[in-house]
Amino acid sequence: MSPSAPLDALVVAAGRGTRLQSAEDTAPKQYLPLGPRPVLAWTLLALAACAELRRIQVVIHADDGPLYAAALDTLPPALRARLAPPVTGGDTRQASVRLGLEALAAAGSAAGARDGHQLEDGGAPAFVLIHDAARPFLPLAVIERMLAAFADGHEAVLAALPVHDTLKRANSGGVATGTVDRQGLWAAQTPQGFAFPRILAAHRAAAAAGLTGFTDDTSLAEWAGLSVKLVEGAADAYKITTRADLLRARADAARVPAGLPQDASAMTDWSAYPDIRVATGYDVHAFEPGDAVILGGIAVPHERKLAGHSDADVVLHALTDAILGAIADRDIGAHFPPSDPKWKGAASDQFLIHALDLLAARGGKVAHLDVTIVCEAPKIGPVRDAMRExxxxxCALPLGRVSVKATTSERLGFTGRKEGIAALATATVRLPAGQDEA
Structure with missing residues (x-):
């Protein structure tokens, strides 16, 4: 897999999961709560930790539109922007995967035409990861091992764990009839990754032949003649199947900092990002008549508002400039000129998301954000935590990696005279090695 080869993910979330339903948990298992968000949202966050991932296609049941929309409401905007519109699944998992693959091909063609360029195969991905919605704690390291296998020339890759338990064969009465040699046996997990044209062709061929009994996508790929490379999966990537699995997942979710999955949180393996960069940003806006100021993405009641071409959020503007500075990519005005009417009154979170996307395109991550707000009024203390959240x-960061502070200028200068608000931000970002020429 070359760095320019587009990678998409397909999440299968159309099942009913009736074995887990109870009096208090009546929804399909992918929508059952794990702390602050449902299972599916955790799964999407775990996948989105992969910076190389371009787009995520979710396959849902025809009845689950409202549940899916509610799950998306728990996700950060930067992640939601990477989701293709959901597609309705079929009667079997195999049919649902095929419909999802067809949707990716169609969405890729539409995106290529809209953006004025065509990727290989009309904008469809070069590679696709197919993942179960009910595996919410997928470590990023598993995806990285799969991408390395693609780079080595493999067209089908399976995340799996070697079998260590003794295996028994039993008759219909539950009586053991022998011991199975476990040497060379692996337990299949997901994601299962493929060269996109090959797995799409395999699914189409199986559907045309009326074959519906494949238990996973690698078994279908083997039927179509693909050689499947095994890479090490992870015990944390377990599938929620039983009630005991659900209770385990809820316990695991409670232990994750800030309610985020491991690879979107402080538990990222930072050794993979040795290039450490720190940059600052600064912004200021004057007051004008109004009834609230926008700071840190929230409306703070005040007797005036901040004047600006956008929503004049000095906090998000300063953070945006700090991230742009860390990757040496000009400043906010170069990306969003105040002379462009497109940005008149625009919410500043889209500026920050743009900077984050530029960082992600270089394989980088934000490690920490710090901002200081300078003003006499309004009072920042009562809304500090809301801003951090x-x-x-x-930014899809745990709360412990976001700092908001406030100070006055002792009634000196324009802030001391209550003429406006200033913000100073510092961003610490981490990038892979070899970014010096980026």
Whole structure:
């Protein structure tokens, strides 16, 4: 897999999961709550930790539109922007995967035409990861091992774990009839990754032949003649199947910092990002008549508002400039000129998301954000935590990696005279090695 080869993911979330339903948990298992968000949302967050992933296609049941929309409401905007519109699944998992693959091909063609360029195969991905919605704690390291296998020339890759338990064969009465040699046996997990044209052709061929009994996508790929490379999966990537699995997942979710999955949180393996960069940003806006100021993505009641071409959010503007500075990519005005009427009154979270996307395109991650707000009024203390939470949500960061501070200028200067508000931000970002020429 070359760095320019587009990678998409397909999440299968059309099942009913009736074995887990109870008096208090009546929804399909992919929508059952794990702390602050449902299972599916955790799964999407785990996949989105992969910076190389371009787009995520979710396959849902025809009855689950409202549940899916509610799950998306728990996700940061930057992640939602990477989701293709959901597609309705079929009667079997195999049919649902095929419909999802067809949707990716169609969406890729539409995106290529809209953007004025065509990727290989009309904008469809070069590679696709197919993942179960009910595996919410997928470590990023598993995806990275799969991408390495693609780079080595493999067209089908399976995340799996070697079998260590003794295996028994039993008759219909539950009596053991022998011991199975476990040497060379692996337990299949997901994601299962493929060269997109090959797996799409395999699914189409199986459908045309009326074959519906494949238990997973690698078994279908083997039927179509693909050689499947095994890479090490992870015990954390277990599938929620039983009630005991659900209770385990809820316990695991409760232990994750800030309610985020491991690879979107402080538990990222930072050794993979040795290039550490720190940059600052600064912004200021004057007051004008109004009844609230927008700071850190939230509206703070005040006797005036901030004047600006956009919503004049000095906090998000300063953070945007700090991230742009860390990757040496000009400043906010170069990306969003105040002379462009397109940005008149625009919400500043889209500026910050743009900077985050530029960072992600270089394989980087935000490690920490710090902002200081300078003003006499309004009071920042009562809304500090709300600002931190909103910034953390936009950036898909745990709360412990976002700092908001406030100070006055002792009634000196324009802030001391209550003529406006200033913000100073610092962003610490981490990038893979070899970014010096980026």
């Amino acid at each position: 909103r910034i953390a949500e936009i």
